[in-house]
Amino acid sequence: MSGLPDGFYIREIELQDYEGVKLTLKNLTVVEPLTKQSFENVVTFWKTQLVRNTIKTYNVYVIVHLDNEGREDGIAAVGTLFLEQKLIHGGGLVGHIEDISVSENYQGKSLGKHLIAHLSNVGRDAGCYKVILDCAEKNIGFYEKCGYKRAAIEMDKRF
Amino acid sequence: MSGLPDGFYIREIELQDYEGVKLTLKNLTVVEPLTKQSFENVVTFWKTQLVRNTIKTYNVYVIVHLDNEGREDGIAAVGTLFLEQKLIHGGGLVGHIEDISVSENYQGKSLGKHLIAHLSNVGRDAGCYKVILDCAEKNIGFYEKCGYKRAAIEMDKRF
Numbered sequence: 001m002s003g004l005p006d007g008f009y010i011r012e013i014e015l016q017d018y019e020g021v022k023l024t025l026k027n028l029t030v031v032e033p034l035t036k037q038s039f040e041n042v043v044t045f046w047k048t049q050l051v052r053n054t055i056k057t058y059n060v061y062v063i064v065h066l067d068n069e070g071r072e073d074g075i076a077a078v079g080t081l082f083l084e085q086k087l088i089h090g091g092g093l094v095g096h097i098e099d100i101s102v103s104e105n106y107q108g109k110s111l112g113k114h115l116i117a118h119l120s121n122v123g124r125d126a127g128c129y130k131v132i133l134d135c136a137e138k139n140i141g142f143y144e145k146c147g148y149k150r151a152a153i154e155m156d157k158r159f
Numbered sequence: 160m161s162g163l164p165d166g167f168y169i170r171e172i173e174l175q176d177y178e179g180v181k182l183t184l185k186n187l188t189v190v191e192p193l194t195k196q197s198f199e200n201v202v203t204f205w206k207t208q209l210v211r212n213t214i215k216t217y218n219v220y221v222i223v224h225l226d227n228e229g230r231e232d233g234i235a236a237v238g239t240l241f242l243e244q245k246l247i248h249g250g251g252l253v254g255h256i257e258d259i260s261v262s263e264n265y266q267g268k269s270l271g272k273h274l275i276a277h278l279s280n281v282g283r284d285a286g287c288y289k290v291i292l293d294c295a296e297k298n299i300g301f302y303e304k305c306g307y308k309r310a311a312i313e314m315d316k317r318f
Contacts, residue, residue, distance in 0.1 A: 021246065029248075031248075033249040039250070042245075084241060087201055091201050130315050130318065133315075134312065134314075135312055146316075147316050151293070152312075153293065153294055153295070153296060154309075154312065159287060
């Protein structure tokens with residue numbers, strides 16, 4: 001996977017990202033009610049969670065756009081990889097990719113593909129024996145291009 | 160959901176469950192290499208993890224069988240519900256059901272259904288807006304009977 005297009009870079013989510021992340025996630029699903037305070041509480045919580053003492057449980061990344069002077073001027077994409085500690089596979093780790101969203105303003109630049117590659121690599125480097133994700137039928141082709149294969153059916157129960 | 164069949168009860172996993180849980184999980188997938196020490200490390204880790212300060216992140220339950228004198232004489236089933244803290248849905252929680260296994264010695268008693276009902280209720284009571292799980296195509300009917308609906312496709316990348 002080559003680098004991101006010019007003018008973009010990827011970094012972990014930070015407390016100041018409330019507006020940009022909220023806007024980007026709206027492209028995916030229901031975000032509200034999400035106050036600045038609850039955003040900060042969640043991001044702070046994420047940053048405290050570790051598995052195997054040193055590995056982050058929540059690996060939440062944003063792709064940011066830079067203006068001509070190299071200052072961040074918008075969040076283009078956001079996505080999460082969280083790590084689950086299992087007993088199976090010798091007490092192995094599984095990475096779960098969740099809540100991938102690319103802002104409408106920044107589509108058509110393969111940012112989603114870059115984000116998936118990055119999160120997958122974070123999972124591999126953390127020692128996961130696999131990374132999994134759930135997607136709509138129409139997005140299977142996209143994830144196949146990212147190196148993923150059909151594995152099973154996701155079922156849900158809503159409250 | 161009525162109670163469990165006579166001679167069974169459900170409780171959280173404990174450190175002494177190494178042999179029984181290892182045996183039960185073998186019915187599901189690859190368990191080895193899982194030493195007693197690594198089992199205890201994982202279970203101890205699980206018990207320290209909290210979300211929203213008071214809610215357990217890992218809710219791992221076993222159904223145990225009791226002999227005629229009410230002493231535990233085997234683990235019949237095991238299953239996990241872990242809780243993911245999200246930003247979407249107002250900073251909502253999603254429950255993930257994982258690694259459900261019923262021991263071969265105790266099949267045909269609807270223990271799997273009881274376990275899924277229990278884990279789903281734990282998720283609902285923790286405030287999850289949904290509980291999700293991944294299953295093979297052939298198990299869709301079982302999970303539909305447990306109140307689950309097809310939601311999406313699970314994809315994976317293995318390392």
